[in-house]
Amino acid sequence: MGASSSTEQIPKEQQEIENQAASTGALPMLRNAFSKLSNPQTQTIPLKSLQDCLTVVITNPINEASPVPECFPRLVGHLGTSIVDLFFRADKGGVHWVEFLRGYIRCCDRMSASMSLNTLYRLYAVTSAKAGHPSKLEFESDETDGKISGSLVSADVLMLLWICWIMFQSSRYLKSSKGQAKIDLPDIKHLILSAVTSCAELGNDLNIWDCSISSLEFELPAGKFHMWALKTVPNLVQCFNQFVHNRLQRCVLLEDKLEPSSYSVGDISLREVYDRHLLTSGRAWAISLTLRSNLSEEILRPFFPGSNDETFENLIYRSSLHGKGLNRFWSNIEGYNGSLLMLVCASSGGAHEGITNVGRWVIGVVTQQGFENKEIFYGSSGYLYAISPIFQVFSPSGKEKNFVYSHLLPSGGVYQSNPKPVGIAFGGTIENERIFIDEDFSRVTIRHHAVDKSYQPGSLVPNQGYLPLEASILEVEVWGLSGQKAKEEQITYKKREQLFTEQRRKVDLKTFASWDDSPEKMMMDMMSDPNSVRREDR
Structure with missing residues (x-):
């Protein structure tokens, strides 16, 4: 049992499973959770207590972009019971200490991304069946590495x-004593379309610029969807791992009787605030699912529950706010020496009256460092993203390191026989860049991935083709991803540069204290007698 004295003889099986749980770093928390949830007489956790610990109840599900399926609240409500049935084996009295540890390890132990995804599919299949909306997924065995077959429909992917x-x-609600909070369901149409276009057999009827998720009735083979998830959203499985760990941790922290958490879904006010920006909660989450570092936390920070930050401190530059053009851009991002997310919204034309999204797309770039004024490519790593209308990620290929190019006009109007392009670029080579933004921020050029060996191949824009695609830029945003410290260092840098500028503008009046030494007297003497002989000072 979890509270056993060290002097007692511990069975070998229990010792092995405790060592395995200790390798995850969660053994102390698990001991406290077992002590809190278990019945002192039976030394087991009643199934009801464990189910309540892992149960979430949602009310008023609303999402303006995609209609919420009627069965979705029921499906979420069965999440706790499905987790317990799948991963925690109970005896007559309840779940014993060893089986409690085994259940946690099945949920949260380190395993390959492929096996973790299989666990997630199995959980969805059991939960949807309990909710009366069975999926078409089929499993060869009960093992996590067992083969999966069948298919998912678009509504399954959405849910x-x-x-x-x-x-x-x-x-994120560990500080809430009763678990009462609001969750905003994000617009993830770009992720659904990514899965559909990658996995389903499509005809010519699908108009990605103007389609509703609820109208998509394509079947996605489980094998193809699995490959899509591994490539596009590899960190999706961490949502489940973190959920189980944090729910058990929550039951340790709460002093009151543990009850299922209740969430109200659909905070319209928060969505309306952030929909004015290119970075929405759905886009930020999609990008975060591709990153394996603290960058994912920084991208999602404005959308965490309880965050009412309308000052957007991480927003370093926005063209509609700070002005278009490379100079305006540079005055805002210069001195920020940290990771950045740059988003570009552009229109390649073809918009029809009443349909504002036709021909409008969004791409993104994550850099590992700030921008520098150079005549060559630089950077240690980065990611390219096709964000809207279809989400795709293009990681470094490892063949070349032409990640970032940013060049301003040289100061002083210095003549150059072979001037370098002025603008911002990502991938490719100079004058043959994969993405190139001109100095006015009015046009962006997207070239075929064949010109680029720095990033993985793929289309950044739907129906891109082989010829360069030029489009009109509608909006540019740059978000800082290195936390408050990088922002403070940028502020310090700007203050120092401003001080240097003011010092250079000051005139030393002592130099011109004497009329004989003044430049005005010299000019007047030259005008009065330009042919007079003057001694040259050496």
Whole structure:
């Protein structure tokens, strides 16, 4: 048992499973959770207590972009019972200490991304069946590495991703004593279209610029969807791992009787605030699922529960706010020596009256360092993103390191026989860049991935083709991803540069204290007698 004295003889099986749990770093928390949830007489956790610990209840599900399926609240409500049934084996009295540890390890132990995704599919299949909306997924065995077959429909993908979002966000409510909070369901149309276009057999009827998720009735083979998830959203499984860990941790921290957490879904006010920006909660989450560092936390920080930051401290530059052009851009980002997310919204034309999204797309770039004024490519790493209308990620290929190019006009109007392009670029080579933004921030050029060996191949814009694509820039945003310290260092840098500028502008009046030494007297003497002989000072 979890509270056993060290002097007692511990069975070998229990010792092995405790050592395995200790390798995750969660053994002390698990001991406290078992002590809090278990019945002192039976030394087991009643199934009801464990189910309540892992249960989430949502009310008023609203999402303006995609209609919420009627079965979705029921599906989320069965999440706790499904986790217990799948991963925690109970005896007559309840869940014993060893089985409690085994259940936690099945949920949260380190395993390959492929096996973790299989666990997530199995959880969704059991939960959807309990909710009366069975999926078409089939499993060869009960093992996590067992083969999966069958298919998912578009609605299944939507609900699976939304469940992961709720699991991810609910772990942020540990400070809430009663678990009462609001969760905003994000617009993830770009992720659904990414899965559909990658996995389903499409005809010519799908108009990605103007389609509704609820109208998509494509079947996605489980094998193809699995490959898409591994490539596009590899960190999706962490939503489930974090959920189980944090829910058990929450039951340790709460002093009151543990009850299922209740969330109100659909905070319209928060969505309306952030929809004015290119970085929405859905786009930020999609990008975060591709990163394996603290960058994912920084991208999502404005959308965490309880965050009402309308000052957008991480927003370093926005063209509609700070002005278009490379000079305006540079005055805002110069001195920021940290990771950045740059988003570009552009229109390649073809918009029709009443349909504002036709031909409008969003791409993004994550850099590991700030921008520098150079005539060559630089950078240690980076990611390219096709964000809207279809989400795709293009990681470094490892063949070349032409990640970032940013060049301003040289000061002083110095003549150059072979001037370098003025603007910002990512990938490719000089004058043959994969992405190039001109100095006025009015046009962006997207070239075929064949010109670029720094990033993985793929289309940044739907129906891109082989010829360079030029589009009109509608908006540019740059978000800082290195926390408050990098922002403070940038402020310090700007103050220092401003001080240097003011010092250079000052005139030393002592130099011109004497009329004989003044430049005005010299000019007047030359005008009065330009042919007079003057001694040259050496």
